[in-house]
Amino acid sequence: MARISASVYSSHVPLIGAAVDKGLTGDDYFKPLFDGYRAGREWAAENTPDVVILVFNDHANAFGLDIVPTFALGMSETFEPADEGWGSRPVPLVVGHPALAAHIAHSVIRADFDLTLVNNIPVDHGCTVPLSVMFDQPDTWPCKVIPLFINVVQYPIPSGRRCLELGKAIRQAVDSFDDDLDVQIWGTGGMSHQLQGQRAGLINQPWDHEFFERMINDPEDLATMEHVEYVREAGSEGIELVMWLVARGAMSDLAGGAAPTEVHRHYHVPASNTAVGQLILEDHS
Amino acid sequence: MGLDKPYLDIPGTIIFDTDQASMGYHLNMFAMSLKDAENRRRFTADENAYLDEWPMTEEQKDAVRDRDFNRILALGGNIYFCAKIGATDGQNYVEIVSSMTENDAHAHKQMMIDGGRSPDGNRYLHEWADGDPAARKEREERG
Ligand SMILES: [Fe+2]
Numbered sequence: 001m002a003r004i005s006a007s008v009y010s011s012h013v014p015l016i017g018a019a020v021d022k023g024l025t026g027d028d029y030f031k032p033l034f035d036g037y038r039a040g041r042e043w044a045a046e047n048t049p050d051v052v053i054l055v056f057n058d059h060a061n062a063f064g065l066d067i068v069p070t071f072a073l074g075m076s077e078t079f080e081p082a083d084e085g086w087g088s089r090p091v092p093l094v095v096g097h098p099a100l101a102a103h104i105a106h107s108v109i110r111a112d113f114d115l116t117l118v119n120n121i122p123v124d125h126g127c128t129v130p131l132s133v134m135f136d137q138p139d140t141w142p143c144k145v146i147p148l149f150i151n152v153v154q155y156p157i158p159s160g161r162r163c164l165e166l167g168k169a170i171r172q173a174v175d176s177f178d179d180d181l182d183v184q185i186w187g188t189g190g191m192s193h194q195l196q197g198q199r200a201g202l203i204n205q206p207w208d209h210e211f212f213e214r215m216i217n218d219p220e221d222l223a224t225m226e227h228v229e230y231v232r233e234a235g236s237e238g239i240e241l242v243m244w245l246v247a248r249g250a251m252s253d254l255a256g257g258a259a260p261t262e263v264h265r266h267y268h269v270p271a272s273n274t275a276v277g278q279l280i281l282e283d284h285s
Numbered sequence: 286m287g288l289d290k291p292y293l294d295i296p297g298t299i300i301f302d303t304d305q306a307s308m309g310y311h312l313n314m315f316a317m318s319l320k321d322a323e324n325r326r327r328f329t330a331d332e333n334a335y336l337d338e339w340p341m342t343e344e345q346k347d348a349v350r351d352r353d354f355n356r357i358l359a360l361g362g363n364i365y366f367c368a369k370i371g372a373t374d375g376q377n378y379v380e381i382v383s384s385m386t387e388n389d390a391h392a393h394k395q396m397m398i399d400g401g402r403s404p405d406g407n408r409y410l411h412e413w414a415d416g417d418p419a420a421r422k423e424r425e426e427r428g
Contacts (some may be wrong), residue, residue: 060313060316155301196382197355200382203403273379275401
Protein backbone atom coordinates (compact mmCIF):
# COMPACT_ATOMS: atom_id res chain seq x y z
CA MET A 1 0.00 0.00 0.00
CA ALA A 2 1.14 3.51 -0.73
CA ARG A 3 1.07 6.08 2.03
CA ILE A 4 1.78 9.77 2.48
CA SER A 5 4.47 9.93 5.15
CA ALA A 6 5.16 13.66 5.32
CA SER A 7 4.36 17.09 3.96
CA VAL A 8 6.92 19.74 3.13
CA TYR A 9 6.19 23.45 2.67
CA SER A 10 8.68 25.61 0.80
CA SER A 11 9.13 28.93 -0.96
CA HIS A 12 10.26 28.53 -4.57
CA VAL A 13 12.02 31.83 -5.29
CA PRO A 14 13.99 31.71 -8.61
CA LEU A 15 17.03 33.38 -6.98
CA ILE A 16 17.40 30.43 -4.58
CA GLY A 17 17.80 28.15 -7.59
CA ALA A 18 20.24 30.59 -9.20
CA ALA A 19 22.34 30.64 -6.01
CA VAL A 20 22.59 26.83 -6.07
CA ASP A 21 23.33 26.71 -9.81
CA LYS A 22 26.06 29.37 -9.59
CA GLY A 23 27.64 28.11 -6.37
CA LEU A 24 26.81 31.27 -4.39
CA THR A 25 25.22 29.63 -1.37
CA GLY A 26 28.16 30.51 0.90
CA ASP A 27 28.05 34.24 0.04
CA ASP A 28 27.17 36.73 2.77
CA TYR A 29 23.76 37.36 1.20
CA PHE A 30 22.81 33.66 0.90
CA LYS A 31 24.62 32.01 3.79
CA PRO A 32 21.95 32.55 6.49
CA LEU A 33 19.29 31.24 4.12
CA PHE A 34 21.21 28.09 3.22
CA ASP A 35 22.43 27.48 6.77
CA GLY A 36 18.77 27.27 7.66
CA TYR A 37 18.20 24.71 4.90
CA ARG A 38 20.83 22.29 6.25
CA ALA A 39 18.53 20.50 8.71
CA GLY A 40 15.88 20.06 6.03
CA ARG A 41 18.44 18.56 3.66
CA GLU A 42 19.63 16.13 6.33
CA TRP A 43 16.04 15.11 6.98
CA ALA A 44 15.43 14.72 3.22
CA ALA A 45 18.52 12.50 2.87
CA GLU A 46 17.27 10.21 5.64
CA ASN A 47 13.63 10.31 4.56
CA THR A 48 13.86 10.28 0.77
CA PRO A 49 10.46 9.14 -0.49
CA ASP A 50 9.72 7.09 -3.60
CA VAL A 51 7.50 9.84 -4.99
CA VAL A 52 6.86 13.51 -4.26
CA ILE A 53 3.56 15.05 -5.29
CA LEU A 54 4.84 18.57 -5.86
CA VAL A 55 2.20 21.29 -5.66
CA PHE A 56 3.17 24.56 -7.33
CA ASN A 57 2.07 27.12 -9.88
CA ASP A 58 3.37 27.72 -13.35
CA HIS A 59 4.73 31.23 -13.99
CA ALA A 60 3.90 31.69 -17.71
CA ASN A 61 6.22 28.91 -18.82
CA ALA A 62 4.02 25.85 -19.30
CA PHE A 63 0.57 27.42 -19.61
CA GLY A 64 0.04 30.74 -21.32
CA LEU A 65 -3.38 32.32 -21.50
CA ASP A 66 -4.58 29.89 -24.17
CA ILE A 67 -5.49 27.31 -21.56
CA VAL A 68 -5.85 28.21 -17.89
CA PRO A 69 -6.55 25.08 -15.85
CA THR A 70 -7.33 25.54 -12.17
CA PHE A 71 -5.77 22.17 -11.24
CA ALA A 72 -3.52 20.27 -13.64
CA LEU A 73 -1.79 16.96 -12.90
CA GLY A 74 1.42 15.94 -14.68
CA MET A 75 0.99 12.43 -16.10
CA SER A 76 4.22 12.02 -18.11
CA GLU A 77 7.32 9.90 -17.64
CA THR A 78 9.52 13.02 -17.68
CA PHE A 79 9.26 16.81 -17.41
CA GLU A 80 11.88 19.18 -18.88
CA PRO A 81 13.11 22.19 -16.87
CA ALA A 82 11.72 25.32 -18.59
CA ASP A 83 13.63 28.22 -20.10
CA GLU A 84 11.89 31.11 -18.30
CA GLY A 85 13.66 33.87 -20.23
CA TRP A 86 17.07 33.62 -18.55
CA GLY A 87 17.95 30.19 -20.02
CA SER A 88 17.07 26.76 -18.55
CA ARG A 89 18.38 25.78 -15.13
CA PRO A 90 21.16 23.15 -15.24
CA VAL A 91 19.14 20.66 -13.18
CA PRO A 92 18.25 17.01 -13.80
CA LEU A 93 15.20 16.01 -15.77
CA VAL A 94 12.17 15.60 -13.50
CA VAL A 95 11.03 11.98 -13.70
CA GLY A 96 7.34 11.34 -13.14
CA HIS A 97 5.34 8.35 -11.90
CA PRO A 98 2.71 7.73 -14.60
CA ALA A 99 1.05 4.81 -12.80
CA LEU A 100 0.49 6.69 -9.53
CA ALA A 101 -0.51 9.83 -11.45
CA ALA A 102 -3.10 7.83 -13.40
CA HIS A 103 -4.45 6.36 -10.17
CA ILE A 104 -4.66 9.79 -8.50
CA ALA A 105 -6.36 11.28 -11.57
CA HIS A 106 -8.98 8.53 -11.63
CA SER A 107 -9.68 8.75 -7.91
CA VAL A 108 -9.62 12.54 -7.52
CA ILE A 109 -11.78 13.27 -10.56
CA ARG A 110 -14.32 10.74 -9.29
CA ALA A 111 -14.26 12.68 -6.01
CA ASP A 112 -15.60 15.69 -7.98
CA PHE A 113 -12.35 17.60 -8.62
CA ASP A 114 -12.09 18.68 -12.25
CA LEU A 115 -8.40 17.97 -12.78
CA THR A 116 -6.86 18.79 -16.13
CA LEU A 117 -4.47 16.00 -17.12
CA VAL A 118 -1.27 17.13 -18.84
CA ASN A 119 1.56 15.37 -20.63
CA ASN A 120 4.65 16.73 -22.35
CA ILE A 121 4.83 19.93 -20.34
CA PRO A 122 7.86 21.83 -18.95
CA VAL A 123 8.27 22.56 -15.23
CA ASP A 124 9.63 25.91 -14.06
CA HIS A 125 11.30 27.20 -10.88
CA GLY A 126 8.10 26.50 -8.94
CA CYS A 127 8.94 22.79 -9.22
CA THR A 128 12.73 22.71 -9.55
CA VAL A 129 13.68 25.19 -6.81
CA PRO A 130 12.06 23.18 -3.96
CA LEU A 131 13.90 20.10 -5.30
CA SER A 132 17.20 22.03 -5.11
CA VAL A 133 16.30 23.28 -1.64
CA MET A 134 15.81 19.73 -0.36
CA PHE A 135 18.29 17.71 -2.47
CA ASP A 136 20.99 20.26 -3.49
CA GLN A 137 22.77 19.27 -6.75
CA PRO A 138 22.50 15.52 -7.45
CA ASP A 139 23.11 14.06 -10.93
CA THR A 140 19.56 12.74 -10.91
CA TRP A 141 16.73 13.65 -8.51
CA PRO A 142 16.55 10.92 -5.84
CA CYS A 143 12.80 10.34 -6.24
CA LYS A 144 9.99 10.46 -8.76
CA VAL A 145 7.93 13.66 -8.93
CA ILE A 146 4.29 14.14 -9.88
CA PRO A 147 3.79 17.85 -10.62
CA LEU A 148 0.45 19.31 -9.57
CA PHE A 149 -0.08 22.77 -11.07
CA ILE A 150 -2.46 25.14 -9.27
CA ASN A 151 -3.61 28.34 -10.95
CA VAL A 152 -2.75 31.23 -8.60
CA VAL A 153 -1.98 33.66 -11.44
CA GLN A 154 -5.31 34.50 -13.09
CA TYR A 155 -8.21 35.22 -10.74
CA PRO A 156 -10.52 33.76 -9.69
CA ILE A 157 -8.11 31.22 -8.25
CA PRO A 158 -9.21 28.28 -6.07
CA SER A 159 -10.18 29.07 -2.49
CA GLY A 160 -8.23 27.88 0.52
CA ARG A 161 -11.10 25.55 1.31
CA ARG A 162 -10.96 24.00 -2.16
CA CYS A 163 -7.18 23.51 -1.87
CA LEU A 164 -7.49 21.82 1.52
CA GLU A 165 -10.23 19.51 0.23
CA LEU A 166 -8.11 18.63 -2.82
CA GLY A 167 -5.36 17.54 -0.45
CA LYS A 168 -7.81 15.28 1.38
CA ALA A 169 -8.91 13.72 -1.91
CA ILE A 170 -5.27 13.12 -2.89
CA ARG A 171 -4.62 11.37 0.41
CA GLN A 172 -7.55 9.02 -0.21
CA ALA A 173 -6.26 8.35 -3.70
CA VAL A 174 -2.75 7.50 -2.50
CA ASP A 175 -4.11 5.30 0.30
CA SER A 176 -5.89 3.15 -2.27
CA PHE A 177 -2.85 2.59 -4.52
CA ASP A 178 -1.75 -1.04 -4.21
CA ASP A 179 2.03 -0.70 -4.69
CA ASP A 180 4.18 -0.17 -1.65
CA LEU A 181 5.25 3.46 -2.04
CA ASP A 182 6.49 6.11 0.37
CA VAL A 183 4.91 9.34 -0.88
CA GLN A 184 5.44 12.90 0.28
CA ILE A 185 3.38 15.93 -0.69
CA TRP A 186 5.05 19.31 -0.98
CA GLY A 187 3.18 22.61 -1.03
CA THR A 188 5.27 25.45 -2.44
CA GLY A 189 5.27 29.22 -3.01
CA GLY A 190 5.18 32.27 -0.73
CA MET A 191 5.72 33.49 1.87
CA SER A 192 4.83 37.20 1.92
CA HIS A 193 5.96 39.05 -1.19
CA GLN A 194 4.70 41.44 -3.83
CA LEU A 195 6.40 41.66 -7.22
CA GLN A 196 4.26 44.36 -8.81
CA GLY A 197 3.04 47.92 -8.56
CA GLN A 198 4.07 50.77 -6.28
CA ARG A 199 3.53 48.52 -3.27
CA ALA A 200 6.17 46.00 -4.47
CA GLY A 201 8.59 44.76 -1.84
CA LEU A 202 5.93 44.22 0.81
CA ILE A 203 6.90 41.74 3.53
CA ASN A 204 4.79 40.89 6.60
CA GLN A 205 6.84 38.85 9.06
CA PRO A 206 4.29 38.68 11.92
CA TRP A 207 1.64 37.51 9.47
CA ASP A 208 3.97 34.84 8.05
CA HIS A 209 4.73 33.49 11.53
CA GLU A 210 1.03 33.38 12.34
CA PHE A 211 0.44 31.57 9.04
CA PHE A 212 2.88 28.83 10.09
CA GLU A 213 1.01 28.37 13.38
CA ARG A 214 -2.42 28.22 11.80
CA MET A 215 -1.16 25.92 9.03
CA ILE A 216 0.14 23.46 11.62
CA ASN A 217 -2.54 23.72 14.29
CA ASP A 218 -5.80 24.76 12.65
CA PRO A 219 -5.76 24.31 8.87
CA GLU A 220 -9.56 23.99 8.69
CA ASP A 221 -9.86 27.51 10.08
CA LEU A 222 -7.00 28.83 7.96
CA ALA A 223 -8.76 27.45 4.88
CA THR A 224 -11.58 29.98 5.40
CA MET A 225 -9.22 32.93 4.88
CA GLU A 226 -10.31 35.01 1.87
CA HIS A 227 -7.92 35.74 -1.00
CA VAL A 228 -8.14 39.46 -0.36
CA GLU A 229 -6.62 38.98 3.09
CA TYR A 230 -3.62 37.13 1.64
CA VAL A 231 -3.11 39.93 -0.89
CA ARG A 232 -3.61 42.81 1.52
CA GLU A 233 -1.46 41.35 4.31
CA ALA A 234 1.09 39.18 2.49
CA GLY A 235 1.34 40.88 -0.91
CA SER A 236 -0.13 40.06 -4.29
CA GLU A 237 2.22 37.12 -4.83
CA GLY A 238 1.83 35.98 -1.22
CA ILE A 239 -1.40 34.41 -2.51
CA GLU A 240 0.77 31.45 -3.51
CA LEU A 241 0.48 30.33 0.11
CA VAL A 242 -2.99 28.88 -0.59
CA MET A 243 -1.10 26.04 -2.28
CA TRP A 244 0.35 24.99 1.08
CA LEU A 245 -3.19 23.99 2.07
CA VAL A 246 -3.20 21.22 -0.56
CA ALA A 247 -0.26 19.57 1.18
CA ARG A 248 -1.74 20.15 4.63
CA GLY A 249 -5.05 18.63 3.53
CA ALA A 250 -3.26 15.36 2.83
CA MET A 251 -2.16 14.88 6.46
CA SER A 252 -4.11 12.14 8.22
CA ASP A 253 -5.24 14.21 11.23
CA LEU A 254 -7.84 15.76 8.92
CA ALA A 255 -9.21 12.26 8.33
CA GLY A 256 -9.38 11.33 12.01
CA GLY A 257 -5.72 10.39 12.57
CA ALA A 258 -3.13 11.83 14.94
CA ALA A 259 -1.70 15.31 14.52
CA PRO A 260 1.48 15.52 12.41
CA THR A 261 4.82 16.24 14.07
CA GLU A 262 6.77 19.36 13.16
CA VAL A 263 10.35 18.28 12.49
CA HIS A 264 11.78 21.47 11.02
CA ARG A 265 10.94 25.11 10.44
CA HIS A 266 12.99 27.85 8.81
CA TYR A 267 12.19 31.48 8.00
CA HIS A 268 14.42 34.07 6.38
CA VAL A 269 14.03 37.53 4.81
CA PRO A 270 14.88 38.12 2.03
CA ALA A 271 15.63 36.10 -1.06
CA SER A 272 15.28 38.63 -3.85
CA ASN A 273 11.86 40.23 -3.12
CA THR A 274 10.51 37.44 -0.96
CA ALA A 275 10.17 36.14 2.59
CA VAL A 276 11.35 32.53 2.55
CA GLY A 277 9.61 29.86 4.61
CA GLN A 278 10.14 26.16 5.05
CA LEU A 279 8.25 23.64 7.18
CA ILE A 280 8.37 19.84 7.45
CA LEU A 281 5.53 17.83 9.02
CA GLU A 282 5.73 14.07 9.54
CA ASP A 283 2.45 12.21 9.30
CA HIS A 284 1.16 9.62 11.77
CA SER A 285 -1.59 7.52 10.27
CA MET B 286 -24.92 43.90 -10.87
CA GLY B 287 -21.13 44.15 -10.94
CA LEU B 288 -18.80 41.43 -9.79
CA ASP B 289 -17.42 41.50 -6.27
CA LYS B 290 -13.80 42.69 -6.43
CA PRO B 291 -12.72 43.58 -2.88
CA TYR B 292 -9.07 43.61 -4.01
CA LEU B 293 -9.65 46.90 -5.83
CA ASP B 294 -9.32 48.56 -2.41
CA ILE B 295 -5.61 47.71 -2.09
CA PRO B 296 -3.23 50.49 -3.15
CA GLY B 297 -0.40 50.03 -5.65
CA THR B 298 -1.62 46.57 -6.61
CA ILE B 299 -3.26 45.26 -9.77
CA ILE B 300 -4.97 41.90 -9.48
CA PHE B 301 -4.79 39.93 -12.72
CA ASP B 302 -8.40 38.86 -13.03
CA THR B 303 -10.41 37.75 -16.05
CA ASP B 304 -11.08 41.36 -17.09
CA GLN B 305 -7.37 42.22 -17.01
CA ALA B 306 -6.56 38.95 -18.76
CA SER B 307 -9.03 39.72 -21.51
CA MET B 308 -7.50 43.18 -22.05
CA GLY B 309 -3.98 41.79 -21.91
CA TYR B 310 -4.23 38.55 -23.86
CA HIS B 311 -2.02 39.57 -26.80
CA LEU B 312 0.32 41.62 -24.60
CA ASN B 313 0.95 38.65 -22.32
CA MET B 314 1.32 36.16 -25.15
CA PHE B 315 3.89 38.48 -26.75
CA ALA B 316 5.77 38.60 -23.44
CA MET B 317 5.54 34.85 -22.99
CA SER B 318 7.01 34.30 -26.45
CA LEU B 319 10.29 35.66 -25.05
CA LYS B 320 10.85 32.41 -23.18
CA ASP B 321 12.32 31.16 -26.46
CA ALA B 322 15.93 32.20 -27.04
CA GLU B 323 15.37 32.78 -30.76
CA ASN B 324 12.47 35.14 -30.02
CA ARG B 325 14.58 37.04 -27.49
CA ARG B 326 17.22 37.46 -30.18
CA ARG B 327 14.70 38.73 -32.74
CA PHE B 328 13.05 41.12 -30.24
CA THR B 329 16.42 42.55 -29.22
CA ALA B 330 17.50 42.96 -32.85
CA ASP B 331 14.36 44.88 -33.91
CA GLU B 332 11.89 45.65 -31.16
CA ASN B 333 9.36 47.49 -33.30
CA ALA B 334 9.23 44.82 -35.98
CA TYR B 335 8.77 42.13 -33.33
CA LEU B 336 6.03 44.08 -31.54
CA ASP B 337 4.20 44.62 -34.82
CA GLU B 338 3.82 40.87 -35.19
CA TRP B 339 1.40 40.96 -32.25
CA PRO B 340 -2.11 42.46 -32.37
CA MET B 341 -1.50 44.64 -29.31
CA THR B 342 -2.79 48.20 -28.89
CA GLU B 343 -0.40 51.07 -29.64
CA GLU B 344 -0.68 52.04 -25.97
CA GLN B 345 0.49 48.57 -24.94
CA LYS B 346 3.38 48.68 -27.42
CA ASP B 347 4.44 52.10 -26.11
CA ALA B 348 4.36 50.85 -22.53
CA VAL B 349 6.61 47.94 -23.56
CA ARG B 350 8.99 50.24 -25.47
CA ASP B 351 9.17 52.50 -22.39
CA ARG B 352 9.65 49.47 -20.07
CA ASP B 353 6.98 51.13 -17.93
CA PHE B 354 5.95 48.06 -15.97
CA ASN B 355 3.23 49.82 -13.96
CA ARG B 356 1.63 50.89 -17.23
CA ILE B 357 2.13 47.44 -18.74
CA LEU B 358 0.26 45.88 -15.81
CA ALA B 359 -2.50 48.51 -15.91
CA LEU B 360 -3.05 47.64 -19.59
CA GLY B 361 -3.60 43.97 -18.83
CA GLY B 362 -0.08 42.63 -18.39
CA ASN B 363 0.73 40.06 -15.74
CA ILE B 364 4.04 40.26 -13.93
CA TYR B 365 5.10 36.65 -14.57
CA PHE B 366 4.52 37.03 -18.29
CA CYS B 367 5.98 40.52 -18.55
CA ALA B 368 9.06 39.82 -16.42
CA LYS B 369 10.33 38.03 -19.52
CA ILE B 370 10.69 41.44 -21.16
CA GLY B 371 13.07 42.41 -18.36
CA ALA B 372 14.79 39.03 -18.59
CA THR B 373 15.42 39.69 -22.29
CA ASP B 374 17.02 43.01 -21.30
CA GLY B 375 19.27 41.11 -18.87
CA GLN B 376 17.47 42.37 -15.78
CA ASN B 377 16.89 40.32 -12.63
CA TYR B 378 13.68 40.36 -10.57
CA VAL B 379 14.94 43.00 -8.13
CA GLU B 380 15.68 45.35 -11.05
CA ILE B 381 12.33 44.70 -12.72
CA VAL B 382 10.35 44.97 -9.49
CA SER B 383 12.11 48.07 -8.17
CA SER B 384 11.39 49.93 -11.43
CA MET B 385 7.73 50.05 -10.37
CA THR B 386 8.48 51.67 -7.02
CA GLU B 387 9.91 54.87 -5.57
CA ASN B 388 13.32 53.17 -5.21
CA ASP B 389 16.13 52.30 -7.59
CA ALA B 390 17.38 48.71 -7.61
CA HIS B 391 20.12 49.37 -5.06
CA ALA B 392 17.78 51.06 -2.57
CA HIS B 393 15.14 48.39 -3.15
CA LYS B 394 17.59 45.58 -2.47
CA GLN B 395 18.63 47.30 0.76
CA MET B 396 14.97 47.77 1.74
CA MET B 397 14.45 44.02 1.31
CA ILE B 398 17.54 43.20 3.39
CA ASP B 399 16.16 45.53 6.06
CA GLY B 400 12.91 43.53 6.15
CA GLY B 401 10.95 44.81 3.17
CA ARG B 402 8.07 47.27 2.85
CA SER B 403 5.79 47.27 5.87
CA PRO B 404 2.11 46.58 5.29
CA ASP B 405 1.34 49.42 7.72
CA GLY B 406 -0.09 52.35 5.81
CA ASN B 407 -0.25 50.23 2.65
CA ARG B 408 -3.41 48.17 3.12
CA TYR B 409 -6.25 50.39 1.84
CA LEU B 410 -6.63 53.02 -0.88
CA HIS B 411 -7.54 55.73 1.62
CA GLU B 412 -4.13 55.31 3.27
CA TRP B 413 -2.54 56.64 0.07
CA ALA B 414 -4.90 59.61 -0.19
CA ASP B 415 -1.96 62.02 -0.07
CA GLY B 416 -0.07 60.21 -2.84
CA ASP B 417 1.72 56.94 -3.52
CA PRO B 418 5.21 56.37 -2.05
CA ALA B 419 6.90 57.83 -5.15
CA ALA B 420 4.85 61.03 -4.97
CA ARG B 421 5.49 61.34 -1.23
CA LYS B 422 9.22 60.78 -1.72
CA GLU B 423 9.32 63.44 -4.45
CA ARG B 424 7.55 65.94 -2.20
CA GLU B 425 10.02 65.20 0.59
CA GLU B 426 13.00 65.70 -1.69
CA ARG B 427 11.63 69.04 -2.90
CA GLY B 428 11.28 69.99 0.78
FE1 LIG C 1 5.82 31.37 -7.52
